[in-house]
Amino acid sequence: MPVRLGTRGSALALAQAQQVADALGGAELVAIRTAGDERPAGEAAPPDPCGAGGDKARFVREIERALLGGEVELAVHSAKDLPTELPDGLEIAGVPAREDARDAYVGPAGSLEEIPEGSRIGTSSLRRRAQLLAARPDLEVAGVRGNVDTRLAMLEADEYDGLVLAVAGLRRLGRAEAIAFAFEPAELTPAAGQGALALECRLDDPVEARAQTITDRGALATVSCERSAVASLQASCETPVGVHATLVAGGRMRVAGFCGLPDGSEWIRDQLEDDASEPERLGAELAERMRGAGAEEMLHRAGEMTA
Template sequence: MPMQPPVRIGARGSKLSLAQAGMMQRRIAAALGAPPEEAERVAPLIVITTTGDRVQDRRLLEIGGKGLFTKEIEEALLDGRIDCAIHSMKDMPAIVPDGLAIAAIPEREDPRDAFLSLKAERMEDLPQGARLGTASLRRQAQSLHHRPDLDVVMLRGNVDTRLAKLQAGEANAILLALSGLKRLGLGHLPKSLLDPYERPPAPGQGALAIETRAGDLDAPWLEAVRHGPTALAVAAERGAMGALEASCRTPIGAHAVIEGARLKLVVEALSPDGALRFRQEGAIDAAAGTDAARGLGLELGAKIADEAGDAILLPE
């Protein structure tokens, strides 16, 4: 039989991206029948710096949106320089470029947001006017909805950079994805975790996306890294994102869970200042599949869009 050619993996160069890509590299190598020590030979990692990594002093919405974390990597896929890419699902725009596809979604890590502070245990414990650091419009809006007195300061950068800024006193507290902290071995740092029902995370948060060329969707190794329940939940959340045309200018959250035989979804969108919040909930039979899950998300997102109009858009 002919030997399987190496599966070249593209990933961003941040510490978190490399940790996530390394996890998947070992999984892919195992699916290709190679032992862990052969992972780099059969599934080499290729680091690609993205515009989103290079520009760290502005919000993503000011420089082109979340697609700036995927654009250069997707170009490498289309050019044939890599065979798959590992992304954080929450960084994936609603529409994937022609010729490419989200080919596999591995089992999800905890999707909740984490609250980190040197003193306060919870956001509710922060003093009046405290500085909360985040670059996420969703986290800003959700936080201001519950605590309109907070001073939300823009805080971009990788996890280490944000932790250093917290230590330096640039913010009294910060919010980060728990999944990233756990993958970096920092899951012990949060003081508390935000309730994902009360404050839904970003669509797809905690999940990874393995993107390939559309023609490679049936590659046998992909089946070994797919996780059906995660794909179902993410389909529902990204359906809502698609209906709301979510971007870095639209603060929305979505959280899907499978409870028994039911897939339950909560979706919310807020005005950027947090004053207005719009929510929808629904459920379907989990056995209905990913198309039905996406349909549920589209339905709930469309209801919010009809009700909220332009109230949930950050003015240009």
């Protein structure tokens, strides 16, 4: 009997789930509507899950209920959408090989410096907003809603001069040609887990062994480090926080972090490198250093600005 894979029903989520199904040698995709999904025409949309008062668990809660209820054996999530605290009885079963974690610029420019002065840039992410304005306070950063195709259509209709989207999402949807350039992590630190998929299952379920067969140990380590930092900072999608870990030579791991105010007026960046054998410890250590530099107070102020 094939494994039943729980997934959101968006084009991107289904593309990601199909990749996992193919890697497993076949699986049944079970599309589950979540509170974070777009509504049918005429139905009121819920609050933005990553806006003021939002809740990132909106993207996964119904899928986790299906897992706990035995409706599916395995769930496929964008790792950046999975809260750091999982419900009792569930665990991360694996992380397949990671796509490019960087953010992409879609619009007429070849670098951050080349974006025309005063351009109206569309992004729904406070993390991206804070870093764009920190580097380029002349830009107008405006919220944007809808799936990738909807956002690209808005750009074509000149509602925006440019968009910032995830490289991984554009590639998985076959829209890589839209990417003008990718921001380097030192310019725009990605969200924890960006570009990675997280496979979730019930504790002690035999399906975990199958998930392990397609797990990339390096991807699992970097995602674990990033999630540890976010958990230690008590950050969410309501807070302008980026964390990006990479494996470097000599069995070591480097992790960089960013937090700032949504208007880009103040920010903190830090970076650590250490042995890669304890990724969670390294992430927590980065968070502790950032707290020592004022991150906790800064994130409190950021929350007040977006309340």
